[in-house]
Amino acid sequence: MGLVLATTAELALVTTLLLILIATPLAWWLARSGAWWKEIVGALTALPLVLPPTVIGFYVLIALGPESPLMAVLQPFGVRTLAFTFTGLVIGSLFYSLPFAIQPLRTAFEAIGDRPLEIAATMGARPLDRFVTVALPLSRRGFFSAAILVFAHTVGEFGVVLMIGGNIPGKTEVLSTRIYQLVESLQFGEAHRIAAMLVGFAFAALLALLLIDRKVGTPRP
Amino acid sequence: MTIMVTLNDRLGDSFSLQAAFEVPSAGVTALLGPSGSGKTSVLRAMAGLDRIAGQIIFNGEVWQGNGIFVPPERRRTGYVFQGVGLLPHLSVAENLDYAERRAPPGPLVRATVIDRAGIASLLDRQPSRLSGGEAQRASIARALLGQPRLLLMDEPLSALDSDARADLLGWLGQLLGQIDIPVFYVTHDRTEAARLATHTLHIRDGRIAP
Numbered sequence: 224m225g226l227v228l229a230t231t232a233e234l235a236l237v238t239t240l241l242l243i244l245i246a247t248p249l250a251w252w253l254a255r256s257g258a259w260w261k262e263i264v265g266a267l268t269a270l271p272l273v274l275p276p277t278v279i280g281f282y283v284l285i286a287l288g289p290e291s292p293l294m295a296v297l298q299p300f301g302v303r304t305l306a307f308t309f310t311g312l313v314i315g316s317l318f319y320s321l322p323f324a325i326q327p328l329r330t331a332f333e334a335i336g337d338r339p340l341e342i343a344a345t346m347g348a349r350p351l352d353r354f355v356t357v358a359l360p361l362s363r364r365g366f367f368s369a370a371i372l373v374f375a376h377t378v379g380e381f382g383v384v385l386m387i388g389g390n391i392p393g394k395t396e397v398l399s400t401r402i403y404q405l406v407e408s409l410q411f412g413e414a415h416r417i418a419a420m421l422v423g424f425a426f427a428a429l430l431a432l433l434l435i436d437r438k439v440g441t442p443r444p
Numbered sequence: 445m446t447i448m449v450t451l452n453d454r455l456g457d458s459f460s461l462q463a464a465f466e467v468p469s470a471g472v473t474a475l476l477g478p479s480g481s482g483k484t485s486v487l488r489a490m491a492g493l494d495r496i497a498g499q500i501i502f503n504g505e506v507w508q509g510n511g512i513f514v515p516p517e518r519r520r521t522g523y524v525f526q527g528v529g530l531l532p533h534l535s536v537a538e539n540l541d542y543a544e545r546r547a548p549p550g551p552l553v554r555a556t557v558i559d560r561a562g563i564a565s566l567l568d569r570q571p572s573r574l575s576g577g578e579a580q581r582a583s584i585a586r587a588l589l590g591q592p593r594l595l596l597m598d599e600p601l602s603a604l605d606s607d608a609r610a611d612l613l614g615w616l617g618q619l620l621g622q623i624d625i626p627v628f629y630v631t632h633d634r635t636e637a638a639r640l641a642t643h644t645l646h647i648r649d650g651r652i653a654p
Contacts, residue, residue: 339531341493344516345523346590347546356542360533 224401224417231397234309235377238316242373243366245317246324251354253325254332265329272322280386283315287387307389312397315383323372331365332358367435375428378421445469447594447626450509451489451498461485461496461650469503469594469626471642476631482650483630484526487596490628491523492516502594520548522592522625526599529583530571536582537567543590550591551624560619561585577608581615588623595627601636613639 253265271279286293287305294304305311335358343353359366381399388395390404398417405414450464461482467473475483488494492507493516499509507514523529530539544554558564561581571579580600587595600616601609617640620627631637637644646653 338525338528341516341523342525342529342531343542344493345491345521346543346586347517347520348542349517352546357531357533 224413226393227396227398227401230309230393230395231378231399234312234316234397235374237313238320238377239370239373241313242317242320242324243370246321246328246369250325250328251332251358254329268325269322271319276319276380276382277386279318280315280383283311283318283383284387287311287314306387307391307395309394311387312384312395315387316377316380319380319383320373320376323376324369327365327368327372328362331362331368335361364435368432371428371432371435375425378424445503446501447473447490447503447628448499448501449486449490450500451486451496453497455482455485455496455650459650463647463650463652465645465652467643467645472620472627472629472640474629474631474637474641474644475647476634476637476644477647478632481647483632483647484598485650486647487523487598487628487630490594491521491596492519493523520590520593522587522590522595524580524583524587524595524597524600527603528571528579530574530579530586532571534571535567536563536569536571536574539571539582539586540567540589543586547589547591552588552591554589557585557588560622562615575608576604577612580604580612584616584619588625592625595623595625597627597629599631600629601633602631616640 249264249268253261253268284306285291288294289304294302305314339357339361340353343357348356378397379399380397381403384390384395384397384400385403388397388400390396390400398421402414402417402421405411405417445468446466447469448466451461452464454460459480459482463482463486475486477483485494485496489496489498489508490500492514495508495513500507501509502519506512507519530536531542534542540554540558558567561584563578563582563585566574566578566582569578571582574582580603584597584600601612604612613636620640629637629640
């Protein structure tokens with residue numbers, strides 16, 4: 224139980240950190256670009272929202288398998304396959320939770336509007352300076368929301384993990400797949416405990432989200 | 445030393461800006477015209493906030509034209525926006541810091557600017573807790589502490605009620621007389637232009653009247 228919990232927490236934490244890094248520039252571009260094709264990218268990043276997790280898992284499994292061109296590139300570095308590894312699980316989770324990072328960040332970036340960035344520009348702030356000193360503080364609520372949503376959503380991941388994880392204890396077994404195993408082997412007592420824990424966690428995460436929305440209000444002119 | 449502006453661009457389905465003028469880069473130039481005449485577009489182009497086809501030359505330095513486009517952060521204009529022109533997440537003092545930290549050394553001294561703007565008692569306030577007149581005075585102080593080479597003002601008094609406007613107009617007349625920076629002042633109000641400006645350009649339907 225402790226091992227499964229640790230794997231789950233580690234997966235959610237690593238996914239959250241990486242996804243914030245990946246989603247920030249992408250959401251910024253989606254919020255501010257005038258390119259006509261940006262909503263095509265927008266729709267692509269939202270796909271995991273509506274696709275069955277098994278479909279995401281299937282493609283990631285193929286891409287991480289020994290036959291894939293991606294793995295051929297990594298072969299010289301001694302990597303033959305990432306299927307059924309923790310790294311593979313992280314890669315799958317990045318796709319699975321991507322929309323939950325993009326959406327709140329994009330909304331927060333759009334809410335800033337042009338004015339504060341223009342004020343900063345006329346005061347001599349270059350683009351990166353403007354992003355760090357104006358955009359980031361004005362969108363911190365979006366970052367809190369994105370982090371909580373990605374973490375909670377990754378903890379709740381099942382289909383993707385099942386496809387690419389292989390449920391190896393200590394490596395790729397997480398709480399959601401443990402429950403499935405417990406129920407299959409009719410151990411309802413233990414399944415109850417984990418299920419209740421996940422309900423409690425999900426509730427706490429959503430409550431935190433709502434409280435942050437009220438407390439960390441962005442100062443508005 | 446002059447400011448030369450030649451703008452020629454379609455800005456909408458039925459609006460094209462064809463404004464050309466050359467004015468001395470000293471004193472206060474009013475750009476006077478009704479709403480929708482294109483005066484804010486001219487000002488934004490001068491600041492580099494919008495990229496409108498044409499040429500802008502400030503004291504012999506090409507800001508725009510012949511494939512050159514100097515971004516706003518390198519033009520060093522002070523821009524006073526219509527409405528609130530302060531960073532909303534910073535206090536008044538922090539807004540002034542923001543400008544000062546990015547400004548080259550210049551003639552405008554913080555204490556003097558604060559004093560002239562009459563904002564000494566407002567320094568710890570957030571912009572959301574300022575009245576319209578207070579916010580505008582703080583915005584102007586912020587613009588000045590950037591040590592601008594050119595001060596651009598977009599209807600700075602239009603968001604105020606008439607009492608505050610009369611107050612601020614007197615104050616602004618004094619202030620602009622004391623600083624040695626060329627000012628471009630956009631307005632639709634003839635009284636403001638007459639009161640503040642040393643030259644006046646009339647703009648209508650995107651064209652400068654002769």
